[in-house]
Amino acid sequence: MPVALFLCSVIYAQEKPVAFKGALIYPINGAPIQNGTFIVQNGKIVAVGDASLKIPADATISDAKGKVIMPGIVDTHSHLGGPEGGDNSAALNPDTRAFDAINPTSDGFKKALSGGLTTLNIMPGSGHLMSGQTVYAKMREAKVMEDLIIVNEKGVYGGMKMANGTNPMRGTNGFPGTRAKSAAMDRELFVKAQEYKTKIDKAIKDSTKLPERDLRLEPLVEVLQGKRVVHFHTHKENDILTAIRIIKEFGIRAVLHHVSEGWKVPEEIAKAGVPCSIIVIESPGGKLETIDYSTTNGAALSNAGVLTGFHTDDGVTDSRFLIRAAAMSVKAGMSKEKALEALTINGAKMLDLSSRIGSLEKGKDADFIILSGDPFSVYTKVEQTWVEGKKRYDIKNPEDKAFLVGGYKVYSSDRAEYMNHDDEISNQ
Amino acid sequence: MKNLYKIIGCLLLLPFVAQAQKAIKAETIYTVSGEPIKNGVILIKDGKIEKVGTATSVSIPKNYEVVNAKVVTPGLVDARSVVGLSGYLNIPTDQDQLEKSSPIQPELRAIDAYNTEEKLVAFVRENGVTTMHTGHGIGALVSGQTMIVKTKPGKIDDVTMVPMEMLAMTIGTAVQGNFTSPGTKAKQIAMIRAELIKAQNYMQKQNDKDSSKRPATDLKYEALSKLLKGEVKALVTVNSMNDIMNAIRLAKEFKFKLVIDGAAEAYRMIDEIKANNVEVILHATMARNGSDMVNMTRESAGILNAAGIAVSIETGFEGYVPKTHVLLYEAALAVTYGMPYEAALKAVTLNPAKLLGIDKKVGSIEKGKDADMVLFDGDPFEYLTKISGVMIDGQWMSK
Known part of the structure; x- marks a missing residue:
């Protein structure tokens, strides 16, 4: 057995490098490289450069002339895999983990790969003030959840989902009926978490003084320690500012999500230093608190200096079309450079994963996509999606391509897995 | 008095009539009913398409308001x-x-x-x-x-x-x-x-x-x-x-x-x-x-x-x-x-x-049809292309 293990690791270490030649490379951390060379080995990026870059003699060479290579897309807000909306027994559920609900073999992840997505933040819904712990997932081949998760720089593999505005305002069964009550309930829980944390901090030298374990408060201690990021669903200007107020009061690291009226208060968001993960929807309208949504959000926020990323909220928008969020935002005034960052490195930063993903740099994970052309063109397709040096999607493979285009019996008829978002339920 | 009303009426109508005649010059006209026309001209009169053809075959009358576009499609x-x-x-x-x-x-x-x-x-x-x-x-x-x-x-x-x-x-x-x-x-x-x-x-x-x-x-x-x-x-x-x-x-x-x-x-x-x-x-x-x-x-x-x-x-x-x-x-x-x-x-x-x-x-850019047209600054289907004009029944909805 030890011998076998040893052999395996040897084989892994000696995996041959793969070199892609001739593509237009968007490394994201630097200027685009025409006729570039891109080399990966053992799941990591070995080198990125122009045509003069030396290719190792044993490398498998792949001709990528006419193609575009960029980092795998990071979706900072997805509901793929069936994380479920949230438990209706309470408005605040810090103890529930999407980890325990997600199906790691979901077809949804193949759909995500066909759209060029390599990392997802999979979250429970927004029908609760706090619907639970989220999961940061790599689109690796997975059998069990452990295959899917990625532990970040802070030592956690997920954040904490919160929401304000109308979705959690049910007014019954312990749920808030007003905005002020929503904020009061959030604050009350964080005060408790602060007290619990104080007890833990005091017991640092004497573990016998540790308080009893509390599954509801433990993840919130991680939030207060800055390890676990709060992902805060919010739409309207007043709700955005309320979220910021709570974040500031408790010193929480957070990302605002959707932020439909962000364009009204970009300076305030920038001043607070809170990143925004936004959705791009092609036409106006929807539920009342989103009616002032604008596709200029990306431009307004990024111009104000807010760290801005895109998300699908899949099933609200489709993972296969996240890439067009960039084009649509550029059409509405965002710079191309900022829009590509918003698909990649900015999301990585929001998940505390930018040391591993989000740009094509030596030493980072070999998570990248090969496009048929310009990332801002409607005609462009994702041809290949690679995760940690493994080709997970190839449009030339009919089985893979089926997840892009659909067809007879490609997707399960169980719609629930794709459409179990609370927004859907509360607005039908 | 009656004549005065007539005169006022005519004066009021004048700008409308003047506006009603329009010409669109475009690098590409997708007529849809026929082959695309390169360097084409569309004449619009009284809300209808009066003429469509190449710039060399269609001359623009003097009093027509001319608008340029890269690409034109039917509405x-x-x-x-x-x-x-x-x-x-x-x-x-x-x-x-x-x-x-x-x-x-x-x-x-x-x-x-x-x-x-x-x-x-x-x-x-x-x-x-x-x-x-x-x-x-x-x-x-x-x-x-x-x-x-x-x-x-x-x-x-x-x-x-x-x-x-x-x-x-x-x-x-x-x-x-x-x-x-x-x-x-x-x-x-x-x-x-x-x-x-x-x-x-x-x-x-x-x-x-x-x-x-x-x-x-x-x-x-x-x-x-x-x-x-x-x-x-x-x-x-x-x-x-x-x-x-x-x-x-x-x-x-x-x-x-x-x-x-x-x-x-x-x-x-x-x-x-x-x-x-x-x-x-x-x-x-x-x-x-x-x-x-x-x-x-x-x-x-x-x-x-x-x-x-x-x-x-x-x-x-x-x-x-x-x-x-x-x-x-x-x-x-x-x-x-x-x-x-x-x-x-x-x-x-x-x-x-x-x-x-x-x-x-x-449905197409043909003589006699309603002057419903869309003007683009590039390939109509591309995400980054902008619509530079929309016309319905010969009237500019946006331009």
Whole structure:
């Protein structure tokens, strides 16, 4: 057995490098490289450069002339895999983990790969003030959840989902009926978490003084320690500012999500230093608190200096079309450079994963996509999606391509897995 | 005094007349009815297309206002929408496309519900749609009537092209849940057949020589009679293979003209569709692949087109967001997924115009047709291309 293990690791270490030649490379951390060379080995990026870059003699060479290579897309807000909306027994559920609900073999992840997505933040819904712990997932081949998760720089593999505005305002069964009550309930829980944390901090030298374990408060201690990021669903200007107020009061690291009226208060968001993960929807309208949504959000926020990323909220928008969020935002005034960052490195930063993903740099994970052309063109397709040096999607493979285009019996008829978002339920 | 009024009247008319004559010069004109014209000119007079041709063959009269564009297409024709009945707010008072009091209500007229001032109407117009087949939505066996409008602002009578175009019907799971009955597929068909048989009886009695034996006017059966007489077509939303066949069977039994809408699995039914002369309005390329549409493919438009079926692409209806799709992007993505470029353009212009029976007026850039046009600063289908002008009936909506 030890011998076998040893052999395996040897084989892994000696995996041959793969070199892609001739593509237009968007490394994201630097200027685009025409006729570039891109080399990966053992799941990591070995080198990125122009045509003069030396290719190792044993490398498998792949001709990528006419193609575009960029980092795998990071979706900072997805509901793929069936994380479920949230438990209706309470408005605040810090103890529930999407980890325990997600199906790691979901077809949804193949759909995500066909759209060029390599990392997802999979979250429970927004029908609760706090619907639970989220999961940061790599689109690796997975059998069990452990295959899917990625532990970040802070030592956690997920954040904490919160929401304000109308979705959690049910007014019954312990749920808030007003905005002020929503904020009061959030604050009350964080005060408790602060007290619990104080007890833990005091017991640092004497573990016998540790308080009893509390599954509801433990993840919130991680939030207060800055390890676990709060992902805060919010739409309207007043709700955005309320979220910021709570974040500031408790010193929480957070990302605002959707932020439909962000364009009204970009300076305030920038001043607070809170990143925004936004959705791009092609036409106006929807539920009342989103009616002032604008596709200029990306431009307004990024111009104000807010760290801005895109998300699908899949099933609200489709993972296969996240890439067009960039084009649509550029059409509405965002710079191309900022829009590509918003698909990649900015999301990585929001998940505390930018040391591993989000740009094509030596030493980072070999998570990248090969496009048929310009990332801002409607005609462009994702041809290949690679995760940690493994080709997970190839449009030339009919089985893979089926997840892009659909067809007879490609997707399960169980719609629930794709459409179990609370927004859907509360607005039908 | 009378003369004075005449003079004032003429003075008032003068600027209007002067504005009415326009010329558009473009690097590319997609006439759709013919080959694209490079370096072309379109003359517009009194709201109609006066002349179209190359710059060398068409000279622009002196008093014509000239506008330049990179690309010009006909105003787009949305084959099936609910915009104007479905508003941009997800609240019941803004959603008039589906009446849930009863599953069969062909008497519901779209003209009584269409809101010309709906924000989404302006939105689709700004995105190039100048003619829209809209009306009652999916979710009832017969949800009501549809209509055709120009997307220009104004009073309902000013914007209506055809007040009663088709009867909107649905067969499939989209009906279940909206009503206590039908609860099953077989019941759906039984209920439709029962009402159509009643309509046949009604028509027969209406023809009775003894006028005292004729039934009192019944709005429901009046509307169904129009279908049975072939005056209007049935617009049946069906997606699964079974349901498409159900619609074809019904059309054969009652001899009505059938348009299938949505048609997610039409790609599996090409022989049946052709054999029965069924017309097809295809779901948005980016429609959600759930429920009855689980087997949809984004390659459908290309597959059907290659099989010789005239495809019209719709924006359709989404229950949540987006409140409407952008027709241009739906056609563009049909190209991305295998449909030839000019076929895709046809699928949002001339094909739906023909299907809707309005191709003498709209759908292509031809002499004598309504001057409905869209101007672009690049490839119409590209995300980053901007629309530089929209014209309806010779008037600039935006420029």
